[in-house]
Each structure stands twice: as C-alpha cells, then as structure tokens.
Amino acid sequence: MKKKVLFLIAILVVAGVFWGALSRVHPFGEKARAPMDDYYLENAQQERSVNNVVTAIVFDYRGFDTLGEAAVLFTAVCSVLALFRKGSEGK
Amino acid sequence: MGMYAILFERNLIKIAIGITLLEASANLFLIVLGYRTGGSIPVFTLAGEVRSMVLPTPQALTLTAIVIGLATSALLLSLIMLLYRHYGTLDVREIRRLRG
C-alpha cells in the first residue's frame, strides 16, 4: 500500500515534468512552424504523383523506414516460427 | 499506468498489457504533435476544398511505430505462452531460475 502511494506521487511528479516539457514544444493545434511537412504537402503530388501524402511519406520519402518496418515484422514472424517449431532438442 | 503495471503486477499477461499501454501512449503523443486546428486528412483524393491539412509526418512515423509495436507484442505473447508451458504458472514470483 505504501508502495502504491509512493508510486502515485512519482507518477504525478513525472506527469508534471512532462506537462512542462510539452507546453514548451509548441502551442497545441496552432499552425506551428513546420517546413518539412509543408514541403511534403506541397510537393508530394508534383514529384511523386501521389494523392495520399501519408503514403507518399511512408513509401517514398521515408521508404527505408518502411523496409525496416517490414523487416521487423518478418523478424517477429521468424521468431514466432522458431519458438513454436516442431521437435525438441532437450535441455 | 503502463509503467505501474510493468513494475508492480505479478501476472505476466498484465505486464504485457502494461507494455502495450506504454506503446499506445507513445504513439498518441506522436500523433498529437502533428495536429492543426481545423486541419483535414492529408489525402487529396476527392478532398473538396482544403484549407489546411494536419502534418503528415507524425502519421507516417506512428504507422511504422504501430507495426513495430504489433510485432513486439506478438513475440511477447508467444514468449509468455512458452513460459507458461515450462512453469505452469504466470506468476513472476515463481519464475525465478536465473539469479545472481
């Protein structure tokens, strides 16, 4: 019980710290300075002839991330397959 | 909440839930960063008149992060299944063969 109270206090402190940090990032919902995203929004159609800007970013501008992401999925599949493979090797 | 579950719960499944909570919160944080008031989705197909669009990059990043989180939790659950098979319990206090 004591542990839980302590943890609650810790959570509140961490939340306070986070709130402080977040409020300094940029005002919520306002038009922040975002040159990179504006570049995507303006040029994605012209450069890559894609309507869906998110897809353009995922598969083109940051395509290498997506390759990595597919690799993570492949890794997980391989691991699960390796874990549940047939046969046993003893201890 | 996620950290609480990871640190104090004794059931492996609940630890896994804690980890997924942590992932969800990180993803939500990323998405929130890209919000613009009155923005529409960044897709031009049949979009109508567009004033401003929300930032697309956080969405792309979150998409990647979600898939990674999915892979991690799939592996986590299968490890839990294996542990259950070996020990017959999901209580972390009883799964303590590696010590010191």
Added chain:
Amino acid sequence: MNPLSVVVRTICDVFAWFMGIYGIYIIIHGHLTPGGGFQGGAVVATMAAFLLVSHGGKKLLSFAKPGFYSGIETAGLLIFITTGFLGLSATFFYNFLAGRGGLFGAVVPIGPNSGILNSAGTISVMNMAVGLEVIGGLSLILIYMFKGIRLFDDQTGGSETGHDR
C-alpha cells in the same frame, strides 16, 4: 479448437469474403485513400483469424498450408527489396516509375482530384508487396500461436474444447 456452432460458421463464411475483398481494396488503393499495405494486410489476416476461430485450424490448413503463407510472405519481401535495388540507377529506393507514363506512371493533377489508380510509381508496387508480406506474416503468426496452444494441450492432457470460450 473445435468448430463453433452452425450460426457462427455460416456468418463467418459470408463475411470472410467481404473482409478479404475489402482488404485487397485497401491495399490496391493505398496511394489514393487512407490505408495501404499494412492496414489492408491486417484486414486480410483478420479473415484468417475469423476462419481459424470459426472453423478450427484443420479447415484453414486444408485450404492452404503454412508453406503457402510463408511463400507469400517471402515473395512480398523479395519484391519489396528488389524494387529498392532497381532504383539503384539513381539511389536505393529511388521512385523510378512515377510520372513516366507506362505502369503506374500516370501524372496526377495538382490539388484535390478524384484519383487515378494508375499512378504513384513504385509506391503502388511497394504497397502490394507489403500487403502480401503482412498477409503471410500475420496469418503465420496466428497459425503458429494456435499450434502452440495445441501443443500445450497435448502436454497437460487437457481436452481440446477447453479453449473455445
């Protein structure tokens, strides 16, 4: 896992087709509408989960063996990375099909429009490749986890119907 009741099975049979078609639609229209390879693949893999729950594992495996899914997955990945390699004339991952005419090469008008399916270059190819990979991968994870439960049942001597609910 034993098959569930007739009602559940019938409804799942009907809806599985819709889910499959919808998933494939999401994959193919990934560059036009929200969605893409991952989401569509996840939807199609949910179809596998549906059939797994309703019909039990045997039906699904008689439909296609794990090797089939594994093949789909590997094929998707290889298409993906080969697309990356083909762009090597400029850089790795260069979008060499966009805006050139030909396959997926149509030029779209700037601003809001109604969408042209034959656009976006390698993005479409990659969407389909990733879609294949996700279908294969997630189905494999589901099937093998399901097998893991079976393995566990054999060891403890539990009955097979224990996990239905």
Added chain:
Amino acid sequence: MNWQIHLPALVLAVPLLGAFASPVAGLGGRATRNAWMIFISVLTTAVCIMLWQKVIAGGTAVYVMGAEAWNITLPSGLSWPVRIILEVDAFSAFMAVVGSIAALAGAFFSLRFMDRFTGLEKFSALYFLLVTGMLGMQLTGDLFNFFVFLEIASVASFGLIAFWRDRPEAVEASFKYMIISTISAMFILIAVGFFYGRYNAVNIAAVARMLQMGYAEKIALVFLVVSLAMKCGAVPMHMWTPDAYAEAPAGVTCLLVAVSQASLYGLFRVCFSLYGASLGSTVVPWTIIVMGVLSMFIGVTMAVIQKEIKRLMAYHSVSQIGYILMALGVGLLALRDPQAMADYGFTAMKGGIFHIINYTMYKGLLFLTAGAVFYSAGSRNLNELGGLARVMPQTTFMFVIAAAAIAGLPPFNGFVSKLLIYQSTFAVYPLLAVAALVTSVLTLASFVKVFQTAFLGPAKKTYENVTEVPASMLLGMSLLTIVIIALTLFPGWTLSHLVEPAAKALVDQAGYISAVMGGGL
C-alpha cells in the same frame, strides 16, 4: 556510374537481402543454407571494409535514400532534409567494421554449433536481421531510422536468445531482455517525438544545427541517455546482460556483444554529435563517468563469485562497458575546453574507442571459447570442468590469448587501451584511475581462476572422450584471434589509422552537421 557511391546503402541491403532470401535458401538443404550464410557474411564484411576505406580516404560519406542522386541532401534550396539520410563518418565506419568482423566470426562458429537444432533457416534469417539492425544503427543519420533499426536488432535478439526454447532459462532471459528493451525503445520514441515537435525534423544533423538547450531538450536528453544506457547494459539496468549473454547460443552472444556496442555508439552519437557543445553543464559527462565506474566495479565483483563460465564472462562485459563509458565520459567532459581536450580529453577518447574494438574482439572470442567448451564437454559449470587443456589445445590457446588481452597484461592490446584510459582519467580525477586499475586486477584474478579450473588441473574421467571442436568453429575463433594478435603487434598503426580518425570524427560536430546541411548554411 561509379558503384562505390552506393556503398552505404549496400552495407544495409546485403544482409537484409540475405535475411529475406534465407527461407528460400533453406529449401535447398543444409549445404545451400550454410553456403548462403557464409557468402552473405563475407560479403557484408567486405562491403563494410570498403566503406571504411572510402570514408578514410574521402571524408564523411552521405547517402540520400530515394533521391534523384545520392548527394542531394537538401532538395532545391531548402534548408532542411526531407529524406532519410545515411551518414557515415569515420566513427560509424569503424564501428561497422568491428561489428561485421564479429558477425563473420559468429557465423562461422554457428555453422556447426547450431547443428543440433531444427529450424535453422529461421536462425540464419534472424542472424542476418540482427546484423542489419546493428549496422543500421551505426550508419544512419536519422533519429527515427535509428529507432527502427534498434527495434530490428532487439526483436531479432529476442528470437535468438530464446532460440533454445526448450530451456526455460533461455525463454526467461529473453523475456527479461524484452521488457527492458521495449521500455527503452519507447523512451527513445518519445524523445524523437520531442525533437520532432520542437524542430520539425528528425535528421540528427538538422536537429543538431537548430538545437537550443531548453527544458524539452533536457527531458529528451534524459530519455535518450537513460534508455541507451539501459540497452548497452550499464549498471543501474544491467540485470538483463548476464541472463541474455549466458543463455544465447555462443555465436549469437558474440554478435550480441557487438550489438550492445551499437547502443553505446548511439549514446555517444547523441552526446557528441546531437548535443555537442550545447550540452552546457558537466552533469551529463559526470553521470556517464559515474555510471561507468559503477558498472566496472559491480560487474567485476559479481563476476568473481560466478560459477558458470558464460555468466562470469557476461558480468565481465558489464565491467568492460564501464571502461568505455568512463573514457568517453571523460572525453565529453573535456569537449568544451580545447585546452583540456588537448591535455587529456583526446587521449581518453582514443583509449575508449580503441577499447571498443579490443573489447568486441576479445569478448567475442571468450564467448566463442566458452561455447566451444560447452559444445565439447557439455557443461558450463566451473566446478565440474577440469583438465581440458589436454584434449582441446587450440581452444585453450585462444582462451589464454583472449584472457590475457582482457586482463590487460602488458604485451596485449587490452593493455594499450587501458593504459590510455588510465593516463587520461588520472588527469581528471586520480580516484577514477585507481578504480580502473583495481577492476583490471580483479579481472585478471577471475580469469586466472577460470583458466586453472577449466583448462588446467588433472584430467577428469568424464572428459576423456572430449575432442577438439570441428574445423569451422575453430575457423571462427581463430579469425578473432588473428585480429587480436594483429592489434597487439601493431598498436601504433591501429591507433593512427583506425582509432584517431574515429575519435576526431566523433569530436567534430561541425563537420558532421555540414556534411548534410552543406557548408555555408
């Protein structure tokens, strides 16, 4: 068309292709699979070495993924990069070479070691994915890309640690590692989010150029340092290290050592290149130094009392990580002061970076010999082993070399790097050097113990039938041995050609930034 400009991408694409195609290669039976594994490993190492040569000759290499040409970092007059950029300076290339050599040795070793297992095409796929993740972490110039490769490396290592899934210990170790590294990965993601929200960029160089130390940046720094220290096994969160290292198959452990170096690389990249001179106070360097000292001490004291050979070595690796952290922390301390940099800072950096290659080589070799002992004798418990020097002479020889190197006996390479670390830390705070010295003595003591109990002593009846391990395993081990001996014989060459460019590149934040952002901006 000069194909060499594509080297940075090829370094990552080759092992990735190897991983994706290994289910196909697995169809062809055992010989095809093994040939594929060796082929891809050798190719990766070769590409890494070529990349290193290129970087040494031509300065920092930049590669833009998916642009019209490899060097358009900033599209048409913009002042921020929009694509993923691979950025390879001398430090990254150095780490990549070290990592790929360790991976090659591990691959050779695993060929026979893993023979008793089934599902080996999965094993080779996971192995290559681990290599990809490691190299990707070291080569990328993008924070989110770093996170993605970190996840590839960690997910692959979960699978590989738990590969022996019939041992409950292996699954448990994997589970522990998984929890720790997932939490740390989420911290990194949150830190990336902070940078994105603040500067609307995720490229390291772009962020570094705009960075102004503020409250949000401090929080992000805390997240990054904590999580990367967790991942590389420094003391406050070192609990996963012995479990994971001890339970993974030996060839994989050799690679895991290199992977933890990759997180270490991330830590220093963040401290030096991302924050650099704007780090401000001395809090962060001292935190790293204290963390290093604690790791050294706790690691070695835990190691002395261990009975299982691989766990003992794993605790030693905690203490060796401590050395590196301490040395580079001292370098970080001296970063703002050119005088201090010239006096002791640069020596410390050289010592730390030299220690990275030494550590990877001899620690990998030690884990491989432990695996060889286990393969032949079937036991890892020091109380049971004995008299193995008679039946396994080659393994014993290599073990002696590695142990002498890790303990820092004078002619060996470990001595050189440790000497550099002693010199520099003594200038900062004499107690640090004393601590390092004591740790070194304790290391020597525990390895003498291992050597005496496991390899010397009367031949035991149970081990009469033990033979030397197969040739491919010996090949893997002797590769690392040759590297160690070479480093021992030519420390001057190594320092001037391998280590110094790396240290310079790490200090040179402006060079790192301008490679991407262009000179005048």
